[in-house]
Amino acid sequence: MTKYDLDDSGVVVIVGSGAGGGTLAHELVKRGVEVVLLEAGKHLTADDFVNDEWAGYEMLSWLDKRTASGTWRAAKDHPTAPSWSCQVVGGTTTHWSACCYRFIEDEFRAKTLYGEIPGTSLIDWPFTVADIAPYYELAEAKMGVTRTNGLPGLPANNNFKVMYAGGSKLGYNVSTGRHAINSIPYDGRPATIQDGFTITGDKTGARWSTLAVEIPRALATGKLELRPQSRVTFIEHDAAGKASAVVYVDAAGVTHRQKARAVVLAGNCIETSRLLLHSKSGRFTDGLANGYGHVGRHYLRHIIQTVWSIFDKPVYMHRGEIMGGMIDDFVRHDPARGFAGGYYIEMNSMGLPTTAAFLDPGWWGRDFVSVIEQYRNMAGIFMSGEDMPQPGNRVTLGDELDAFGVPVANLHYDDHPNDLKLRVHGYKTLSAIHAAAGAKRSIEAPSYPASHNLGSNRMAAKAEDGVLDGNGRAWEVPNLFIADGSTFSTGGACNPTLTIVALAIRQAEFMAGRMAAGEL
Amino acid sequence: MTETPMPTAYKDPKLPPPVELPEGPDWVGVLKVFDAHVAETLVVAARTLYPHQDLPERVYRRTVVAFDGLAAKMPAVAQGFAEFVDLVDGAMPVPFRELSESYRVNGLKAIEGTAAFRLVQRTTVRFLYDDIEVWQAFGYEGASAHLGGYVDRGFNDLDWLPEPPPGI
Ligand SMILES: Cc1cc2nc3c(=O)[nH]c(=O)nc-3n(C[C@H](O)[C@H](O)[C@H](O)COP(=O)(O)OP(=O)(O)OC[C@H]3O[C@@H](n4cnc5c(N)ncnc54)[C@H](O)[C@@H]3O)c2cc1C
Numbered sequence A: 001m002t003k004y005d006l007d008d009s010g011v012v013v014i015v016g017s018g019a020g021g022g023t024l025a026h027e028l029v030k031r032g033v034e035v036v037l038l039e040a041g042k043h044l045t046a047d048d049f050v051n052d053e054w055a056g057y058e059m060l061s062w063l064d065k066r067t068a069s070g071t072w073r074a075a076k077d078h079p080t081a082p083s084w085s086c087q088v089v090g091g092t093t094t095h096w097s098a099c100c101y102r103f104i105e106d107e108f109r110a111k112t113l114y115g116e117i118p119g120t121s122l123i124d125w126p127f128t129v130a131d132i133a134p135y136y137e138l139a140e141a142k143m144g145v146t147r148t149n150g151l152p153g154l155p156a157n158n159n160f161k162v163m164y165a166g167g168s169k170l171g172y173n174v175s176t177g178r179h180a181i182n183s184i185p186y187d188g189r190p191a192t193i194q195d196g197f198t199i200t201g202d203k204t205g206a207r208w209s210t211l212a213v214e215i216p217r218a219l220a221t222g223k224l225e226l227r228p229q230s231r232v233t234f235i236e237h238d239a240a241g242k243a244s245a246v247v248y249v250d251a252a253g254v255t256h257r258q259k260a261r262a263v264v265l266a267g268n269c270i271e272t273s274r275l276l277l278h279s280k281s282g283r284f285t286d287g288l289a290n291g292y293g294h295v296g297r298h299y300l301r302h303i304i305q306t307v308w309s310i311f312d313k314p315v316y317m318h319r320g321e322i323m324g325g326m327i328d329d330f331v332r333h334d335p336a337r338g339f340a341g342g343y344y345i346e347m348n349s350m351g352l353p354t355t356a357a358f359l360d361p362g363w364w365g366r367d368f369v370s371v372i373e374q375y376r377n378m379a380g381i382f383m384s385g386e387d388m389p390q391p392g393n394r395v396t397l398g399d400e401l402d403a404f405g406v407p408v409a410n411l412h413y414d415d416h417p418n419d420l421k422l423r424v425h426g427y428k429t430l431s432a433i434h435a436a437a438g439a440k441r442s443i444e445a446p447s448y449p450a451s452h453n454l455g456s457n458r459m460a461a462k463a464e465d466g467v468l469d470g471n472g473r474a475w476e477v478p479n480l481f482i483a484d485g486s487t488f489s490t491g492g493a494c495n496p497t498l499t500i501v502a503l504a505i506r507q508a509e510f511m512a513g514r515m516a517a518g519e520l
Numbered sequence B: 001m002t003e004t005p006m007p008t009a010y011k012d013p014k015l016p017p018p019v020e021l022p023e024g025p026d027w028v029g030v031l032k033v034f035d036a037h038v039a040e041t042l043v044v045a046a047r048t049l050y051p052h053q054d055l056p057e058r059v060y061r062r063t064v065v066a067f068d069g070l071a072a073k074m075p076a077v078a079q080g081f082a083e084f085v086d087l088v089d090g091a092m093p094v095p096f097r098e099l100s101e102s103y104r105v106n107g108l109k110a111i112e113g114t115a116a117f118r119l120v121q122r123t124t125v126r127f128l129y130d131d132i133e134v135w136q137a138f139g140y141e142g143a144s145a146h147l148g149g150y151v152d153r154g155f156n157d158l159d160w161l162p163e164p165p166p167g168i
Helices: A019-030 A053-060 A073-077 A105-114 A129-143 A158-169 A210-220 A270-278 A352-358 A366-372 A417-436 A497-516 B025-030 B036-049 B057-073 B075-090 B101-110 B115-128 B132-138
Strands: A012-015 A035-038 A067-069 A224-227 A231-237 A243-249 A255-259 A262-265 A303-310 A343-347 A378-385 A394-401 A407-412 A441-445 A480-482
Touching: A012 A019, A019 A035, A019 A210, A019 A224, A019 A497, A035 A210, A053 A352, A067 A073, A105 A129, A129 A210, A129 A497, A158 A343, A158 A378, A158 A417, A210 A224, A231 A270, A243 A262, A262 A270, A270 A394, A270 A407, A303 A417, A343 A417, A352 A366, A352 B115, A352 B132, A378 A417, A417 A441, B025 B036, B025 B057, B036 B057, B036 B075, B036 B101, B036 B115, B057 B075, B057 B115, B057 B132, B075 B115
Parallel strands: A012 A035, A012 A262, A035 A224, A067 A407, A262 A480
Antiparallel strands: A231 A243, A243 A255, A303 A378, A303 A441, A343 A378, A394 A407
């Protein structure tokens, strides 16, 4: 096991081992860079995982309290847990359902394409699709994304048959989509056994995660030291304004200070913004890298919602991979629809415990009972669409402190009129697809806690418009980087993780290049 | 409810089996915090919130045993359950658990905005639908990896809609 000294200022310190941080660690050590990876959660193995929705949730999730405000449903339904991610080695890749779509060209130039939309803070990305395309290819190969590199798609399951019947009747382009889940054995990992429990950890390793793939391979290089149960509480800088050390608390409650050559934050949006806001100093009075006040702002969480429908006959939607279906007819921006941006239609399934919990939190009585009793005849269809960046939708620090003395984060989100138009359009489309397949009744479930957390430390072509440059490097702190979804300039419509991974590979190349040139 | 029999539900073998409760009123003997009145009131509340005709009393009781477990760990939660019982009992000249259904439903509607109601309603959903007997009743099969997943156990056995083309 490689160990680095706390005073070793030659190491790159990465905070968070999920999609962004876990991938970046591997990509850096492959290039010979010495890395310390600090992760708040435990290092679990496939054997620890259980096929059980609530037990898995409690084992993997980030359960520390947050608060919520604004018009979004999460503030009402999930006031102390408005956002959903994990606290474990591998981060939320231990839990995700592995839909892997690329941003399309237009989504990198949202401002140019959509024009002025009152109330929004849209910008274009500081690079184009051509710049990221090679990294998408590397990411797809690394993750074994179906329908790339000659890998077959996931086979149709029961829930997909419902989606296919309705979608094809309405003339839509329906497929099982693309996933970082093995349809056949690939890269030393087996094909899926269709257990339906990717969200509680994945016991076989058929699905890509940084826990199963990136971290063990990074450790094998001898260049990585992984420190689980290490909660980062503060980022320090030196007299020149460069990040110099990371303060963290270990499992025994002991505080340490790890020196660093460069620091990369990959704590998943809210935690990364929270750390920056909390890391105040005489030089950075409003938080690290926050001279223009963008840290925590422009928070995005996608227009995510599910329609659950009841059919005459059994579906058993819980059998098999949970999101194996996709319709791309609504992805492109089409002003004729009356709103900006697009959405992906995907599949969703949940077991009885979480279907009951998320169908419509707060709903009780005989009507609810009549629906949930028909669980086995239920099918689920889902969408992920683009929401509009607004400066007031943001992560801020409250007065209450957590167990580590860091202020609890508040997440404020007001729905923009464009978001609401897209939501209505989406619900109608989802319900129409199920109706065409013979649904007796459809329930428009509200969003569950935010699972796609993006934008709150965004990249921009100019320091005045965002926290980071196009390499995910803080404009104001030249050796501070961010590698999670908070870097997104705008949200696009699709699930974000493929893009997070592609950006991490690109960032590793950039960082290693600067280091080799003696500039980092 | 339906013609075809329900498939067997499984709990993950690493997790503890459901608690065994005596069938009679002495089931309350397993409780750590609640007295019999609080416990029976919460059972009636859980059934009023989620009145599944065919579910036996013991699943609602197990739900309340889970409430009791939380209450034993968190004094604030214990307080919330106690407040709930006071609220619903105080609304009518008859204790909540002895009210007829319409009065129980109206009583709950009247307190929907309170933290105590929210606690009871959310916690009922959390534990009632996590009970393997409820899974079995509504056709949710639960854990599957220990049986090899569903790849050979019906993940694509739906036969009442047209079969999608292979490789779609
Ligand atoms: C239910 C669900 C389903 C999903 N399905 C999909 C999908 O199908 N497709 C898709 O693209 N995306 C999906 N996602 C989203 C996906 O999981 C995230 O986009 C992705 O994991 C984010 O990567 P990240 O690196 O930003 O953060 P994470 O993967 O969440 O990793 C962050 C890590 O940082 C650690 N950390 C945070 N703060 C600290 C600190 N202070 N000190 C030390 N460590 C810290 C955390 O413990 C965590 O391990 C899903 C998410 C959920 C919740």
